Amino acid sequence: MRLAHLHLPHTTPFSHVSHIQQALTTRLLTYKKLASPGSLSSQEPTNSSAILSKTPPPPPDPTIITFTPNPVYTTGRRDLPPSNTSPPDTTNPNLSLPPPLEPIRSILTPHGNQPPKAEYHPTLRGGQTTYHGPGQMVAYTILDLKRLGLTPRCHIRVLENSVIDLLKSYGVDGFTTEDPGVWVKAGFGSPRKITAVGVHLRRNISSFGIGLNVTDEPMWFFKQIVACGLEGKEATSLQGVGVPGLEIGDVADAFVEKFVSRVNADFACGEDSTGEKIDEVYRVREEDLL
Numbered sequence: 001m002r003l004a005h006l007h008l009p010h011t012t013p014f015s016h017v018s019h020i021q022q023a024l025t026t027r028l029l030t031y032k033k034l035a036s037p038g039s040l041s042s043q044e045p046t047n048s049s050a051i052l053s054k055t056p057p058p059p060p061d062p063t064i065i066t067f068t069p070n071p072v073y074t075t076g077r078r079d080l081p082p083s084n085t086s087p088p089d090t091t092n093p094n095l096s097l098p099p100p101l102e103p104i105r106s107i108l109t110p111h112g113n114q115p116p117k118a119e120y121h122p123t124l125r126g127g128q129t130t131y132h133g134p135g136q137m138v139a140y141t142i143l144d145l146k147r148l149g150l151t152p153r154c155h156i157r158v159l160e161n162s163v164i165d166l167l168k169s170y171g172v173d174g175f176t177t178e179d180p181g182v183w184v185k186a187g188f189g190s191p192r193k194i195t196a197v198g199v200h201l202r203r204n205i206s207s208f209g210i211g212l213n214v215t216d217e218p219m220w221f222f223k224q225i226v227a228c229g230l231e232g233k234e235a236t237s238l239q240g241v242g243v244p245g246l247e248i249g250d251v252a253d254a255f256v257e258k259f260v261s262r263v264n265a266d267f268a269c270g271e272d273s274t275g276e277k278i279d280e281v282y283r284v285r286e287e288d289l290l
Helices: 014-035 037-041 048-053 099-108 152-169 248-268
Strands: 002-007 063-067 072-075 119-122 130-132 136-142 182-184 192-202 205-213 280-284
Touching (some): 002 248, 014 063, 014 136, 014 205, 099 119, 136 248, 152 182, 152 192, 152 205, 152 248, 248 280
Parallel strands (some): 002 063, 002 280, 072 119
Antiparallel strands (some): 063 136, 136 205, 182 192, 192 205
16 A cells, blocks of 8 residues: 655645645545445446446545644534534634633634734544644544554554654653543653644544644643643643754654554554555655645
8 A cells, every 4th residue: 555645844724734635535435435335236237347347446545644734723523513614704803613712712813904813723523622833743644444454543543652653753752641642741740742633534534633743832822722621731842842943844754654654563564454554655746636
């Protein structure tokens, strides 16, 4: 199996990345529908040579999108009714906000000629409210979990362990707790969250993924909210735990490498493994995908 890696090197509007992600998930879902036994058996004519000619092409390659968005607060399904998933008009001072973001309305709405300090976007991912923006490496995994031999829980575990492996390569010990995400020790205080994890699944096609804090730039925005509904918990970054000067693109490449290693080692190459091995990672441009 080949894995496509799309890295967007410049700060990118969240809505633009959402559009790319939606196009890729739709492509995978369409393939699954066409390749399903019921779909193939219903095709006419029914002679064997004709059925073979109707066999769908190979499945689309899985894709990881890595990027840094403009400042944006996103809500997951737990903080928003499923019917309210359309991007809001942030130029409207009467913007409708979910309760967790109501206290920071002033950040999300314009003031005179001044644009909002951050956008707000509802999403279908799991989890609650979080922040993404400059100083973060966000990675969205658009995958068919069945091909990789992953259950939904295993998918989360692979994302978490890939981040932990990445942190280890920078000399940082990451770990999971009963709370979502990946955490690190910060001095003698309580653990601090360095990576948020939230995904969405439809027919075992995954979307969304992780947000890793690389610099301290996101910290002010995190302090304005109760991130992921975790009262009293604080965030940190690689810079905050003593690893400054990293380039987002380098961190993105390293994360993809760790993700592939984890999938292959844990789910594709053992005696009882059921998933396909990822043999190659190749870089793509946006215009190659859309």
